[in-house]
Amino acid sequence: MTLLTVDPAFQFNPGPAVATKLDAFAKLSSTDRAALAKITQNVRFIDPRRDLISEGDKPRYVHLVLDGWGARYKSLPDGKRQIVSIFVPGDFCDVNVYILRHTDHSISAITRLKVALITPEEMNALTEGRPRITQALWWHELVSTAIQREWTLNLGQRTAYERLGHLLVELYVRLRAVGRARDGRCDFPLTQNDLADATGLTAVHVNRTLQELRRDNLIELERKQLHILHLERLMDVSMFNPNYLHLDHEGRHLDAND
Amino acid sequence: MTLLTVDPAFQFNPGPAVATKLDAFAKLSSTDRAALAKITQNVRFIDPRRDLISEGDKPRYVHLVLDGWGARYKSLPDGKRQIVSIFVPGDFCDVNVYILRHTDHSISAITRLKVALITPEEMNALTEGRPRITQALWWHELVSTAIQREWTLNLGQRTAYERLGHLLVELYVRLRAVGRARDGRCDFPLTQNDLADATGLTAVHVNRTLQELRRDNLIELERKQLHILHLERLMDVSMFNPNYLHLDHEGRHLDAND
DNA sequence: CGTCTGGTTGATACGACTCAAATTTGGTGG
DNA sequence: CCACCAAATTTGAGTCGTATCAACCAGACG
Numbered sequence: 124m125t126l127l128t129v130d131p132a133f134q135f136n137p138g139p140a141v142a143t144k145l146d147a148f149a150k151l152s153s154t155d156r157a158a159l160a161k162i163t164q165n166v167r168f169i170d171p172r173r174d175l176i177s178e179g180d181k182p183r184y185v186h187l188v189l190d191g192w193g194a195r196y197k198s199l200p201d202g203k204r205q206i207v208s209i210f211v212p213g214d215f216c217d218v219n220v221y222i223l224r225h226t227d228h229s230i231s232a233i234t235r236l237k238v239a240l241i242t243p244e245e246m247n248a249l250t251e252g253r254p255r256i257t258q259a260l261w262w263h264e265l266v267s268t269a270i271q272r273e274w275t276l277n278l279g280q281r282t283a284y285e286r287l288g289h290l291l292v293e294l295y296v297r298l299r300a301v302g303r304a305r306d307g308r309c310d311f312p313l314t315q316n317d318l319a320d321a322t323g324l325t326a327v328h329v330n331r332t333l334q335e336l337r338r339d340n341l342i343e344l345e346r347k348q349l350h351i352l353h354l355e356r357l358m359d360v361s362m363f364n365p366n367y368l369h370l371d372h373e374g375r376h377l378d379a380n381d
Numbered sequence: 382m383t384l385l386t387v388d389p390a391f392q393f394n395p396g397p398a399v400a401t402k403l404d405a406f407a408k409l410s411s412t413d414r415a416a417l418a419k420i421t422q423n424v425r426f427i428d429p430r431r432d433l434i435s436e437g438d439k440p441r442y443v444h445l446v447l448d449g450w451g452a453r454y455k456s457l458p459d460g461k462r463q464i465v466s467i468f469v470p471g472d473f474c475d476v477n478v479y480i481l482r483h484t485d486h487s488i489s490a491i492t493r494l495k496v497a498l499i500t501p502e503e504m505n506a507l508t509e510g511r512p513r514i515t516q517a518l519w520w521h522e523l524v525s526t527a528i529q530r531e532w533t534l535n536l537g538q539r540t541a542y543e544r545l546g547h548l549l550v551e552l553y554v555r556l557r558a559v560g561r562a563r564d565g566r567c568d569f570p571l572t573q574n575d576l577a578d579a580t581g582l583t584a585v586h587v588n589r590t591l592q593e594l595r596r597d598n599l600i601e602l603e604r605k606q607l608h609i610l611h612l613e614r615l616m617d618v619s620m621f622n623p624n625y626l627h628l629d630h631e632g633r634h635l636d637a638n639d
Numbered sequence: 640c641g642t643c644t645g646g647t648t649g650a651t652a653c654g655a656c657t658c659a660a661a662t663t664t665g666g667t668g669g
Numbered sequence: 670c671c672a673c674c675a676a677a678t679t680t681g682a683g684t685c686g687t688a689t690c691a692a693c694c695a696g697a698c699g
Contacts, residue, residue: 278536279581323537367485
């Protein structure tokens with residue numbers, strides 16, 4: 124399987140998603156950007172469906188997704204599996220994990236994944252004397268856990284229909300924030316099986332529920348391309364409130380002046 | 382309503398749960414402890430079922446639970462409600478929240494709650510030049526999100542029976558780690574309604590499932606007291622793996638030498 | 640061309656929900 | 670100390686959303 128073709132999402136924004144994302148919180152200076160660029164030198168590619176990190180591993184690097192999609196999942200002894208997070212470009216997988224002895228989850232590639240490996244030392248060097256970046260990383264961390272809370276709510280209280288709608292909107296909005304989505308359209312490489320693992324439903328039920336969403340003229344989804352036809356309405360029926368993504372910063376928090 | 386009676390859990394450990402908890406990660410020095418004690422001066426009490434923080438509030442303080450139980454929850458426009466976290470003594474509610482503009486959730490008291498209010502400035506002063514505390518706080522943060530991930534797994538993949546069993550074990554183990562549980566016993570102030578909100582079940586089903594757990598001789602639960610009769614077996618049937626709590630540090634990571 | 644993965648469909652089963660009411664518990668005031 | 674009330678727990682009957690099992694289909698790949 125050759126997957127060297129350029130991800131079509133690049134049509135939207137060929138630039139680095141990381142800077143875009145952190146910029147959304149605090150306008151970075153040119154030296155901040157240079158420092159960020161520096162830590163993304165050590166790049167690794169992971170084939171689709173391959174694990175990048177396995178439960179029990181000793182954490183050695185912080186991973187930063189430069190391109191492609193990944194998923195964090197946890198497995199149960201009875202074979203069940205839950206996707207607990209989805210990573211899109213610009214996402215750090217685990218800031219500061221190396222504080223812990225062992226990871227409690229696995230991370231695998233959904234598409235072919237391009238990640239930067241960052242050592243603890245590089246991480247320290249990055250934040251040392253750069254309050255904007257330090258705060259932006261904290262922001263990233265807080266948003267990640269806020270997303271995790273929203274997923275808890277999603278699984279606990281929403282119906283299958285709302286749950287799927289909510290997940291689609293979330294991913295669309297997150298992609299849009301890093302310039303990878305526009306006009307209701309984005310790449311969407313998750314299979315119905317992945318969606319099932321992420322929503323706690325079966326693949327069969329995901330299939331039927333997606334058909335409902337299509338029938339209601341809310342989405343189109345085929346060939347790994349998602350088109351949300353009525354974002355407002357989909358947000359409404361899935362009770363999506365974007366507040367938990369904390370995108371209301373627009374770099375106004377701290378400003379670079381160099 | 383007068384709730385000035387001393388929490389019976391105190392029988393186990395009258396000392397400060399915070400230090401106990403952070404100590405589990407990194408042995409704190411006496412000056413570290415003094416610094417911790419200092420930030421717990423500004424104390425506030427919250428009556429049961431009252432909100433401590435409401436969704437949309439501007440975060441002003443970091444809250445540290447000194448005594449009692451609390452719950453973080455999110456509500457949906459259709460009235461549904463999900464408890465996404467439970468706080469027990471020694472838990473920080475939100476390290477560094479004040480980076481965000483608005484909170485995306487509410488926090489309420491389960492029992493009468495004793496919390497310390499900590500300003501951003503105090504927080505900075507606490508960590509400044511204290512790498513052990515800084516790391517311990519990061520550890521706290523990482524464990525909190527690991528718990529959130531486990532809850533996602535819990536809601537997505539476990540049956541009602543496993544789900545409840547898992548929650549009971551988690552809370553018992555967390556309480557034990559701060560000296561508030563022993564020999565399978567601990568305070569357990571959650572109502573069946575609370576359990577329902579936390580597990581994404583209905584109160585009726587929680588009731589029936591608790592009866593099953595009792596019938597299977599795994600637990601006793603009455604008058605707000607939990608007794609886990611066979612911890613090993615309960616962990617087994619609920620597929621509880623303690624790794625996500627990252628309690629395997631025992632202060633060996635960093636050592637104070639003063 | 641055959642195989643494989645991902646998607647679709649149909650029939651049936653069951654876990655958890657809903658609604659409604661009874662019972663118990665704990666706190667309050669007479 | 671007892672009567673009362675509200676909150677929490679328990680029980681029963683009926684329903685529904687989602688799972689399960691089993692095929693079948695379509696496109697991509699080798």
